[in-house]
Amino acid sequence: MKALWQNYRKNKLAQGIFLLLYIGITSLSLYLAQKSVTAFLLLLASLLLLYFTSFKNVTKWLIAGVVLVILLPFTASNGDGYQSYMEVAxxxxxxxxxxxxxxxxxxxxxxxxxxxxxxxxxxxxxxxxxxxxxxxxxxxxxxxxxxxxxxxxxxxxxxxxxxxxxxxxxxxxxxxxxxxxxxxxxxxxxxxxxxxxxxxxxxxxxxxxxxxxxxxxxxxxxxxxxxxxxxxxxxxxxxxxxxxxxxxxxxxxxxxxxxxxxxxxxxxxxxxxxxxxxxxxxxxxxxxxxxxxxxxxxxxxxxxxxxxxxxxxxxxxxxxxxxxxxxxxxxxxxxxxxxxxxxxxxxxxxxxxxxxxxxxxxxxxxxxxxxxxxxxxxxxxxxxxxxxxRPQGLLPAKNRKYDQKLLQKGSKEANGDSLREQSPIENAQEV
Amino acid sequence: MLTEMIQNIPQVLIDGLTLGAVYAVIAIGYTMVYGILELINFAHGEIFMTGAFIGTAMLIVLTGIGWVSSVPTIIMLIVVLLFTAILTGLLGMGIERVAYRPLRNMPRLIPLITAIGVSFLLQDIVRFIAELKKGNYIVTGPSLFNSQLSIKASSISSIFTDATIKQSFVIVLIAAVLMMIGLDFFVNRTKWGMAMRAVAQDRDTAALMTINVNKVISITFFVGSALGGATGVLFAVQYGTIDPYIGFILGLKAFTAAVLGGIGNIRGAMFGGLLLGLLEMFASANLTLLSHGVFGAEYKDVFAFIILILVLLFKPEGLFGKPVTEKV
CATH class of the missing domain: 1.10.3470 (ABC transporter involved in vitamin B12 uptake, BtuC)
Structure with a gap:
């Protein structure tokens, strides 16, 4: 089970397929079952799922944009509950x-x-x-x-x-x-x-x-x-x-x-x-x-x-x-x-x-x-x-971590060549 | 305008003293806890409110029983006060045990947040019980001590008008003063009081001197909450109608009183409470007059907050406190 989970964590394709399936099923069920609040909430929950995938930030934003701008209003628009869903959103x-x-x-x-x-x-x-x-x-x-x-x-x-x-x-x-x-x-x-x-x-x-x-x-x-x-x-x-x-x-x-x-x-x-x-x-x-x-x-x-x-x-x-x-x-x-x-x-x-x-x-x-x-x-x-x-909350705050060696190298280079444009801090990854 | 204001003074003094006595006793609870833990016990106002509800419930039940009516009302009130004090004292101890003690070494923000949580929880539990039993969360207690006394202030000097007071006013004032004297004796003359002062001064050293710090803190909460709960009963007797949300604003004003007198200073809190009560009554009686009708009596809550903010800004140590410098 654990190995499977590890595998899933690493495999972007699996994550993508799972996410797509999830969004597809929930939006379809919202489209078909207009009265179901559960479907609406599950569709919103897809954004949480998206947050935990290991895609690049830009990809995440794009997918979230598609879900929120097009998919959510469109699938909810079919029935009487449309305005109340949108009110909640x-x-x-x-x-x-x-x-x-x-x-x-x-x-x-x-x-x-x-x-x-x-x-x-x-x-x-x-x-x-x-x-x-x-x-x-x-x-x-x-x-x-x-x-x-x-x-x-x-x-x-x-x-x-x-x-x-x-x-x-x-x-x-x-x-x-x-x-x-x-x-x-x-x-x-x-x-x-x-x-x-x-x-x-x-x-x-x-x-x-x-x-x-x-x-x-x-x-x-x-x-x-x-x-x-x-x-x-x-x-x-x-x-x-x-x-x-x-x-x-x-x-x-x-x-x-x-x-x-x-x-x-x-x-x-x-x-x-x-x-x-x-x-x-x-x-x-x-x-x-x-x-x-x-x-x-x-x-x-x-x-x-x-x-x-x-x-x-x-x-x-x-x-x-x-x-x-x-x-x-x-x-x-x-x-x-x-x-x-x-x-x-x-x-x-x-x-x-x-x-x-x-x-x-x-x-x-x-x-x-x-x-x-x-x-x-x-x-x-x-x-x-x-x-x-749980004083740190559901999703605790993370500080950016900096690679010390990279920073030192960067500052040396900056001393030698001050024209260097890209700061190493920009390369720092959020961990 | 001035003559009108002077005419009102006897009535303002009497109403202000009643309110001030209530503030003073609640302020003691804030100031004791702050002195020992440096924590604003937000839930203290709610303990006061719970006390008011417990007391009213007991009074309603007791007046409903036939043979009790032969007992003098004052004895009934004393019994109710004692029972309520013990119950709310235990409640305060429980709150400390559950919500504050595990967080004693956390950043100061966290216990403050649990304090707000506890206060909301108490409000809703009391609302729920009151609504379940009575159908409405605004409860009116049995009317006791309603006979009016009249003070012939005009006989002292013709510029005053006569003031009227309810008999309950005298009881509230006497009870509050007795509580304050008792507490002052407890803190300054008894062994436990000495231990409390020691813990407030330096918790670690007190622990080294074989003082059981946890027990002392528990007792502090017990005493503060018992006083708060008993005041709640007095409040219910004096003003008649109570609801689960009275504790919040009253607690805030009592806190203002504690800050005004210098937080951590028990006698200061008593003085601050009386002063704030008088000021507030004066404001609500004369604000319309002073501002030519621009500000009505509904601004009296704003008035109390402004006092709080001004004191915190310009004299944060209060009237009787010592200024503290922050150590690194």
Missing amino acids: TLVGIYISMALGLNVVVGMAGLLDLGFIAFFAVGAYSYGIFATAQANHFMPFGHYPLSGESFWIFILIGCFVAALFGILLGIPVLRVKGDYLAIVTLGFGEIIRIIFNNLDRPVNITNGAMGLPSVTPPSLFGIDFLYPSQFYYIVLIILVFTIFTVRRFEHSKIGRSWKAVRENEIAAQAMGVPLVKTKLMAFAIGASFSGMMGVVFAAKQAFVDPTSFTLLESITILVMVILGGMGSVPGVILGAAVMTILNLQVLTEITNWLNQLSTSGAISIPDALSPSKMQRMIFGLLLILFALY
Whole structure:
């Protein structure tokens, strides 16, 4: 058995055939059995399988692209469940992006932020206010709501406003450490929510607890984006951008500074890492992804109100990061996907199933036990169990390993011939 | 405007002291654990909430039994307080044993995360039990000590208006003060209290001096949680209605109080709690007046958070703490 497994690990062709078979079977079953949530989830799981193959990175990205852009929407499009599948997929994308943002702050820079949802709220409100008639209440000029074309600019605006808020939060927070930081960020998150909840007086800016209804849908070349299946592609593009940026940051100078600050702040400072700049960068970058997705979320839901931005949401994202593995990009993606699907699909499916059972009289489940109400318990248990038994998460973070001899050879050559273009670090393999 | 504010002062003082006493006793739990483990026990607010639910459940059951009604209410309350204190104390010990002790040598982030997990777990378990038994997780206890007392503040000076207080206020205040005095005695005068102070100062050296560190930490959790649970009962008696989510925001404010007084300092926590209660009541009574209606009383939570953030930024050692420098 073990020998077979070893053989499989080495044999790329076998992996390719197995993957192809898997994708083929799951997409065919989704195509034929439209109601089956299992088939949909299994098709998504093919990406995990893909991650564990030993193909080159480019090949992996291409296959993932084909599955996500063509196969998934096409096979799901055949039945009634299409929009609800795409809704789940869109939300998964939104949460992955936010979890990646939080991963920069918590996982890489080691700053526990318990008010992360505030940046999401800032992004959502920045589009929500100007894409509804709300802005007429306080803006001295202009006509609102803005047209759907402005959505694309607002993705950038949301990104910058959230980054700005990240820095504003970061500046005072820099003076406190560890546990205090967690409490202060939690306080900030609650303050922002309470302010959004009450900012209908004296000037009506956020419409208070009533929320902002009928946000203008985004439009491009005269096409309105109304359905989750359309938002799916927007989210996918932003998500790819996020993953790409996060990966680049991770292995850049700033990424290494984050990890140094995480491991030991004083040592990092002694080695010349600028603490203030490094921490602020972490807050700003983490927040900006969240802000972008906030804009998309506001447009997708077409409704913004403060109840979407409670502490529970912040903790949900934290659970995603912990579950996947702090600091690990693939891990966080997996964690976010698992948590979102658990929340949206699995729990509701089980609840429906139990309800059916109790209406048919087979067993009676008290209403208090309904799984969709058990979110907090599940999150709590996950947090405790993972912290106790697997603090590194499902897919632990890996550091790049460098070949010492190659580096030494490289630096010698660089001394002798400084025109040499390719740095040996580029050749370093991720192990 | 000023006269109006001065008129309110007796009522603000009374409400503020009640709330402040509650904050103070919970803050003690935070400060004790932080002093010994340097860990923010996020679940402490939830222990308070669990105490409130256990106490209310006992009161509901006891008032339902016929012969108990002949027993004076105050004795019933004392019995309930004691039982709740023991139960929540054991709960706190259990939490420490399961969720914090295995992680004592991990990076500081990890126990903090389990603490959040424990707090969510407790919230949901309590919600679940309450909903199963009562059909709704918002529970109203039996009303005790409801008779109103009136303080004739206007007879002292004509600028004050009369303040009214419920009888329960007196009980809450007396019980809280007794608990604080008892704790102060325990920490400063008994052998176990000395051991606790020793462990807080230097865990390794204390262990060398034949102090059983694990036992001392367990006792710290027991005492802190027992006080928190008993305060929960007092809170339920004073304010009547409880739900599983009260612990979080109250715990956060109590933590603010602990930071305000200098975390690790028990007397500081008591003072910080009373101060924060007074400030908060003052704010919720006068914020509308002071800002000409721009900010209403709904900003009083923001007010508490802002105090927390300001203290952490400008005087992180608190009012009575000693500043510590970080060692490499």
